[in-house]
Amino acid sequence: xxxxxxxxxxxxxxxxxxxxxxxxxxxxxxxxxxxxxxxxxxxxxxxxxxxxxxxxxxxxxxxxxxxxxxxxxxxxxxxxxxxxxxxxxxxxxxxxxxxxxxxxxxxxxxxxxxxxxxxxxxxxxxxxxxxxxxxxxxxxxxxxxxxxxxxxxxxxxxxxxxxxxxxxxxxxxxxxxxxxxxxxxxxxxxxxxxxxxxxxxxxxxx
Amino acid sequence: xxxxxxxxxxxxxxxxxxxxxxxxxxxxxxxxxxxxxxxxxxxxxxxxxxxxxxxxxxxxxxxxxxxxxxxxxxxxxxxxxxxxxxxxxxxxxxxxxxxxxxxxxxxxxxxxxxxxxxxxxxxxxxxxxxxxxxxxxxxxxxxxxxxxxxxxxxxxxxxxxxxxxxxxxxxxxxxxxxxxxxxxxxxxxxxxxxxxxxxxxxxxxx
Numbered sequence: 183x184x185x186x187x188x189x190x191x192x193x194x195x196x197x198x199x200x201x202x203x204x205x206x207x208x209x210x211x212x213x214x215x216x217x218x219x220x221x222x223x224x225x226x227x228x229x230x231x232x233x234x235x236x237x238x239x240x241x242x243x244x245x246x247x248x249x250x251x252x253x254x255x256x257x258x259x260x261x262x263x264x265x266x267x268x269x270x271x272x273x274x275x276x277x278x279x280x281x282x283x284x285x286x287x288x289x290x291x292x293x294x295x296x297x298x299x300x301x302x303x304x305x306x307x308x309x310x311x312x313x314x315x316x317x318x319x320x321x322x323x324x325x326x327x328x329x330x331x332x333x334x335x336x337x338x339x340x341x342x343x344x345x346x347x348x349x350x351x352x353x354x355x356x357x358x359x360x361x362x363x364x365x366x367x368x369x370x371x372x373x374x375x376x377x378x379x380x381x382x383x384x385x386x387x388x
Numbered sequence: 389x390x391x392x393x394x395x396x397x398x399x400x401x402x403x404x405x406x407x408x409x410x411x412x413x414x415x416x417x418x419x420x421x422x423x424x425x426x427x428x429x430x431x432x433x434x435x436x437x438x439x440x441x442x443x444x445x446x447x448x449x450x451x452x453x454x455x456x457x458x459x460x461x462x463x464x465x466x467x468x469x470x471x472x473x474x475x476x477x478x479x480x481x482x483x484x485x486x487x488x489x490x491x492x493x494x495x496x497x498x499x500x501x502x503x504x505x506x507x508x509x510x511x512x513x514x515x516x517x518x519x520x521x522x523x524x525x526x527x528x529x530x531x532x533x534x535x536x537x538x539x540x541x542x543x544x545x546x547x548x549x550x551x552x553x554x555x556x557x558x559x560x561x562x563x564x565x566x567x568x569x570x571x572x573x574x575x576x577x578x579x580x581x582x583x584x585x586x587x588x589x590x591x592x593x594x
Contacts, residue, residue: 208414281487287541291551298553305555315563320570327533335493345497347504349511357521364526368578375577
């Protein structure tokens, strides 16, 4: 019997295989990755820090598409807006990774460094220390909710004779249903709210 | 051999089984439901309109927890705010259902009727017909992004020696990380933005 063919295995190939599985099915298992790469499951474990380590490699890969140089722009509100758009685009390319990554703690060093940049931006802008993480989390909710929405079917509402919905029908016919309009509306509102928070008036403008 | 025990099968029990599977694993299959209920897969299909029909039953069940009477309140901004909070709470109870339900068209009559109510509320408030669906979609992005976040681990950021993140460490230590703060900030900003949209000034306040 010949020696089995052993393809070169590295973290990059493992990450690619894991992300392909997540894109296709929303999840991955280490044996699935091994099968995809034609290697033994134990060989995969030899290269990574367990299954959680693979999740972090996937996070790092997806987040590498976020243009973090946006966080260096001025003023802070333009920086945050540009970062949010880039963040959304990165996750819109992998919407099925969102539930996986949001239910697992962030440990990837490069991703933590991006949060460090965002925190520094907000502190420099004058946000109170206790407000900084809620501000970032609120922005992420909006970004990821919208990125998830980009995986929605083209025709999201299928009207039926069983429910009388004449106004919904009119609204659907008249609307620009590209998700950009909704995202920009929410993002504009959020950044305006942050300006009010910074000015010391957290309540809504009357 | 005795006749196999055939438990009573109905749509309610099928929905419960499907939602339990979704809560546990983010997905369901019809054979899994059948196994859970101790029946043949074909028997399940006898009661529902295919797999998609089960998705709609799950949607109806999750959305039944939304208090749609909030949409009858006045003024419109209070109504929308109350609806958003109730909507978020309903999905926060089943965060793993979010990716499943947002990637499948809405066909459940009761859920379509709730959209009809939301559309009527916004039209009555004076929103332009083409703006109505983007306004609803933006609100849903925010609501579902936040509900998904409620499935996040308590400690979402695990700092490491491999990344120098002193300001992130300070911000985490100082922050109220309950997701409510971030959601209320985003919701307040969104509703304020809608007031500006209604007043004919869609741009952010300078």
